[in-house]
Amino acid sequence: MYAAYHDDEWGRPVREDDRLYEKLVLEGFQSGLSWITILRKRENFRRAFQGFDPTRVAGFGARDVKRLLLDAGIVRHRGKIEAAIENARATLAVQQELGSLATLIWRFAPAPRATRALRSRADVVATTDESVALSRELRARGFRFVGPTTAYAFMQAMGLVNDHLVGCASRAACAAERRALKGLA
Numbered sequence: 001m002y003a004a005y006h007d008d009e010w011g012r013p014v015r016e017d018d019r020l021y022e023k024l025v026l027e028g029f030q031s032g033l034s035w036i037t038i039l040r041k042r043e044n045f046r047r048a049f050q051g052f053d054p055t056r057v058a059g060f061g062a063r064d065v066k067r068l069l070l071d072a073g074i075v076r077h078r079g080k081i082e083a084a085i086e087n088a089r090a091t092l093a094v095q096q097e098l099g100s101l102a103t104l105i106w107r108f109a110p111a112p113r114a115t116r117a118l119r120s121r122a123d124v125v126a127t128t129d130e131s132v133a134l135s136r137e138l139r140a141r142g143f144r145f146v147g148p149t150t151a152y153a154f155m156q157a158m159g160l161v162n163d164h165l166v167g168c169a170s171r172a173a174c175a176a177e178r179r180a181l182k183g184l185a
Contacts (some may be wrong), residue, residue, distance in 0.1 A: 002036055011167060013159030013176040013181050015102040016148040019139045020158060021091045022052035022136075025084045029075045029147030037075075046071030049084060054095075057088035083144035090142040104141075109160035117166045124163055127152050 014020055026045060030038045040046075050056040068074065068081045077110050094101050108130045118124055131152035138146040146154075156163045159178055164171035 001039060005039055007170055010157050011159050011162055011164055011170060011173070013178045015106070015181065017053055017091065017095065017101040018054070020101050021054050021088065021159055022046070024087055024143070025049065025052065025094070026147065027150045027157070028083055028087070028088055029077070029080050030153070031145060031150055033075065033078075035163060041074055044071070048074050054088040054091040055087055058092050060085045063098055087143050094141060103160070105134070106160065108137070108155070112162070112175065118163055119166050121165070125152070131155055
């Protein structure tokens with residue numbers, strides 16, 4: 001499961017708002033836990049959060065929070081559940097203002113040539129200036145559980161940066177997909 005996620009999904013550029021919202025939520029739930037824990041529960045999260053449709057999740061209320069706190073298939077953390085709902089509302093506000101969440105998120109992607117090639121896991125960092133700026137912007141817009149480390153993990157997963165190690169078969173594929181996105185170098 002983890003290998004398939006790495007090979008087929010992690011680092012691939014994403015511009016669809018539902019997927020960006022989903023990953024923001026899942027990265028928030030992952031805080032303090034291992035990613036494999038969240039990955040194993042991802043389908044349960046998708047069911048519990050209505051396919052991560054921000055319009056539907058934005059309508060969740062106290063009854064839904066109570067329901068989710070009883071759902072053993074997800075991480076039952078009140079703060080993270082409430083953050084997922086607030087993040088849906090913030091996503092809708094961004095869409096209203098900018099047309100899409102992707103428009104906001106991709107503003108924080110460094111130019112591909114500005115990123116450094118990682119040769120070992122020791123080269124991987126937890127935050128960057130861009131993740132600090134993205135975190136600050138998201139929090140200013142009402143998003144929660146989006147600190148700089150979470151923001152950087154999100155940036156890695158959604159292809160804003162390519163942190164596959166040099167020699168990893170997925171590195172070149174992710175770079176090519178990013179170049180193919182309109183407006184990206």
